[in-house]
Amino acid sequence: MIKQLSWKVGGQQGEGIESTGEIFSTALSRQGYFLYGYRHFSSRIKGGHTNNKIRVSIEPMNSISDDLDILVAFDQETIDLNHHELSSKGVIIGDSKFSPKLPEGCNARLYSVPFTEIATELGTSLMKNMVAVGATSALLGLKAEVFQSVVDQIFARKGASVVEKNMQAIVKGMEYFTNEAEGLTGDFQLEKADGQKRMYMIGNDAIALGAVAGGARFMPAYPITPASEIMEYLIKKLPEFGGTVIQTEDEIAACTMAIGANYAGVRSLTASAGPGLSLMMEAIGLSGITETPLVVVDTQRGGPSTGLPTKQEQSDLFAMIYGTHGEIPKVVIAPSTVEEAFYDTIEAFNIAEEYQVPVILLSDLALSLGKQSVEPLDFSKVEIRRGKLDLNTELPELEKGQYFKRYEVTEDGVSPRVLPGMKNGIFHVTGVEHNEQGKPSEAPENREAQMDKRMRKLNNLTEVFPDPVYKDERHEEADLLVLGFNSTRGTIQEVLPRLEADGLKVNHGQIRLLHPFPADEVQEMVKKAKKVVVVENNATGQLASLIKMNLAMQDIHSILKYDGNPFLPAEIHTKCKELF
């Protein structure tokens, strides 16, 4: 019996690779296993190698594994490109249709199963992925019933006979494989899982769900990888709550339309990736100077320009912090798990309204598209706070020619907020420097007063923000502190026990509030470690630079990867050891 295994299905894009992985992993999730799924895909619709790597465990984990136990191949290219990941006991199950062959030097055990042929006999070759799921489950010692609820869910609307056929395909795949590979099945028998119900979702699902729970009711957005799932979910869900999504003509329209809606009192977000965020920068500055709440999601991918549009990278950090011209108060939040992505999205809307600032919710491709097991989200932790917006106030009548002091200079910098349509609340909004009533003013003393007011709004944010740094501090005196942000958390966590086994005392921190920077908290962590290393998916070490700047320290090591793929635990492990 094994505690975990790593499984991958691969083939040509467009031939059902994703759904094969979906069915396999959803069924296992419903048995109570912890899962982590990562898709490798290309920027095209049909053709090109794609694969879906899924890790199954009886314990929580949030990372891809170094190696692979089972490779399900729909073409020879899948074997040629992926066999090197296979462990010494690894198994390849290939479709007999392409006469799978082992590459030179590959010692894996290869089984040829007629996926396509069995499926065709049952009615349609489309079911070849179900046959493959069946063959895999034979190897894992799973019963066909495990897949019933998933098959029901996917095919129910196509009728009972389609459900039946698909279940048959699974059973046939199981039977064929059991006969073919007699005696092998013991190797991959998974220990029984706890049977607990958990959610299984990608980061973008969590962000979208967080938007609904956080009160967002309007999303103007422009499609882009890897952000589109957020708008796709909200297109389906917002109408249930009276809201809607508009697919705009470009990202500038998306961002400015969201600003218009927020100004008029509706929590509104937009989501994009680097190229879209570049276009939104002027509008984000407008949100800053007009103190209009705004939430923008940036799902980072390989840049610059079109870069590596379907690949992992964390290179937008500086652009998000410093991207607008001029100086505005801005918040950049970086959740590091799918669960955090949900709660942080709600918090992003609260902060945007409480502080009347733009908030960037920073994600990365591996977090946005990586699929993780999540403990059921907690309704009691959902809270909506709108700050100094009072919708019930009867406002005193304004003197003739005077406007409501929407930009009143206050001690905490945050001014009272009213909405267009409210009686006696008329004020003016402009991206031009303005006085307390929003009327343009170039007077030097007013400029200073308004600039100071805006900039002091965030003075207390690092103190009130929930867990600005995720901390795993096992040691008061550590040999090494590993720091990261966004999706690297799960991989770093995977490495910690390995480094401990090497005799090193290691602490870990994942920075969740990137701007304003929680310097005191990070400083405390740094003090406890002899060496500090920052792990990030970019070429220039942006987070390391940010830490150096905020902590006035230079002695920081970097582990960088920018080939488009997320870190493997072994890569971080090896490079950490090299520091000693």
Added chain:
Amino acid sequence: MATFKDFRNNVKPNWCPGCGDFSVQAAIQRAAANVGITPDDLAVVSGIGCSGRISGYINSYGFHGIHGRSLPIAQGVKMANRDLTVIASGGDGDGFAIGMGHTIHAIRRNIDVTYIVMDNQIYGLTKGQTSPRSEMGFKTKSTPNGSIESALGVMELALSAGAGFVAQSFSSDLKELTSLIEQGIEHKGFSLINVFSPCVTFNKVNTYDWFKENLTSLSDIEGYDPADRASAMSTLIKHNGLVKGLIYQDKEKPSYESLVSGFKDEPLASQDLELGEEQFEKLVNEFM
């Protein structure tokens, strides 16, 4: 009932004396009073340029945004609060150069916003460069030998983009302009009103007198029917776009808001943000 004086504030416009934009300001104030709204019900969203300042010169909610983006901001405002009367405004550079993409898409989207363009065929605030509305051969700081790009026929373009309300007017005709703005506000859907609003400082060609001489009133064309899209197009082509009046209106075209599934009559901004526990659990369960 509010009068046009209620839409005045004490801010002195920084426009040059004689600027066509003063009339547009007055027409908006009169039209708003005439349709029976109060200053609290009105949001004027404007772009950047001399004309973009207009949102600050009207006693109403006002949003002076960024160059070329008055329309997406205005559409966001309207989607958030459909009880508001939303006017977007700006110059020809704002709407037909940097903001052209938004103009076309606002037309085809058809959200109930009234878009008033102050068209002076030149860039005024940056002190006299060519605009997409400048005629071929027009000499400016950026085209010292005369423009070698053709002027954009924006009314024709709006018609072909599927606009439900297209009108054009002239700063000297306050009565017609006011009436067209009223009709635009009352039109359910997007309305485009292009106003020839002369720049007395930098455009010495397209002057008040030039427009008086060259503009044809549609009311003077016998049998002109603003419900006839084909004749609207041919009339525009025949007169090189130099007409004034209601060019085209399709009163049946449904607004975007009326087509959004589940979109309530009550403004989105006044709806409850919180989910019930049952609703929440249902959403969570969908991922299990």
